Amino acid sequence: MADLLGSILSSMEKPPSVGDQESRRKAREQAARLKKLQEQDKQQKVEFRKRMEKEVSDFIQDSAQIKKKFQPMNKIERSILHDVVEVAGLTSFSFGEDDDCRYVMIFKKEFAPSDEELDSYRHGEEWDPQKAEEKRKLKELAQKQEEEAAQQGPVVVSPASDYKDKYSHLIGKGAAKDAAHMLQANKTYGCVPVANKRDTRSIEEAMNEIRAKKRLRQSGEELPTTS
Numbered sequence: 362m363a364d365l366l367g368s369i370l371s372s373m374e375k376p377p378s379v380g381d382q383e384s385r386r387k388a389r390e391q392a393a394r395l396k397k398l399q400e401q402d403k404q405q406k407v408e409f410r411k412r413m414e415k416e417v418s419d420f421i422q423d424s425a426q427i428k429k430k431f432q433p434m435n436k437i438e439r440s441i442l443h444d445v446v447e448v449a450g451l452t453s454f455s456f457g458e459d460d461d462c463r464y465v466m467i468f469k470k471e472f473a474p475s476d477e478e479l480d481s482y483r484h485g486e487e488w489d490p491q492k493a494e495e496k497r498k499l500k501e502l503a504q505k506q507e508e509e510a511a512q513q514g515p516v517v518v519s520p521a522s523d524y525k526d527k528y529s530h531l532i533g534k535g536a537a538k539d540a541a542h543m544l545q546a547n548k549t550y551g552c553v554p555v556a557n558k559r560d561t562r563s564i565e566e567a568m569n570e571i572r573a574k575k576r577l578r579q580s581g582e583e584l585p586t587t588s
Contacts, residue, residue, distance in 0.1 A: 409438060413445045420467065421449060427472035431465045433457065439465055456482045 420429050431442065439455055446453040446467050454474070457463035466482065468474055474482075477497075481488045 406437070406441065410441050410445060413442050417445055417449050417451065417467065421451070421469070426469075428466060428468045428474075431467075433462050433464045436460060439463065442467075454479065454482070456485075458485075 416429075416431075420426055434442065442465050443453050443455075446465075450470065452468045452470060452473050453465055454468075455463050455465050474488075477493055478488045481493075
């Protein structure tokens with residue numbers, strides 16, 4: 362019996378100490394604050410959505426407006442606004458570099474922005490249809506000129522003036538012409554006529570002439586010198 366009573370007492374939880382009671386109290390308070398913050402955040406989102414629905418509805422009913430720019434919003438607010446716009450059947454885009462500075466623009470379906478307009482907003486510029494039309498015409502003109510130039514082929518660049526006219530005050534107008542005379546090759550230069558190459562003498566006449574020249578040379582060598 363004593364053993365049974367001891368086992369029952371040992372299995373019972375000990376009464377919480379003062380420190381444990383304080384920790385549990387703080388945990389309950391923290392949980393209550395967190396729940397309250399979540400409810401407040403949820404309520405703020407609901408109110409924000411209602412406000413965006415009202416602004417989008419007014420925008421749709423205003424026939425003078427074709428687009429509307431909202432103030433910068435955080436990521437959650439932009440997401441809510443995009444959802445409201447989609448449900449309303451409109452078009453929306455976010456622009457801006459930094460996340461805190463990004464804003465939303467909404468457009469009516471029949472006035473959806475062009476790629477040029479969107480590109481202008483992405484670069485932080487205001488959209489000016491007149492300037493955009495002028496820019497488009499200039500681009501088309503430049504493209505047309507490039508196509509015409511490609512069809513004509515390479516451009517031959519001619520000097521602005523003739524060098525003879527440029528330096529005529531130094532060399533005179535006729536000097537250059539006189540100096541630049543045409544040269545013709547002499548086809549007979551270094552050539553010997555065939556008639557001059559041919560020896561018309563007979564062999565006997567040639568031998569007699571050689572012997573005469575030899576005797577003349579020998580007689581000249583044998584003459585005594587006079588003192």
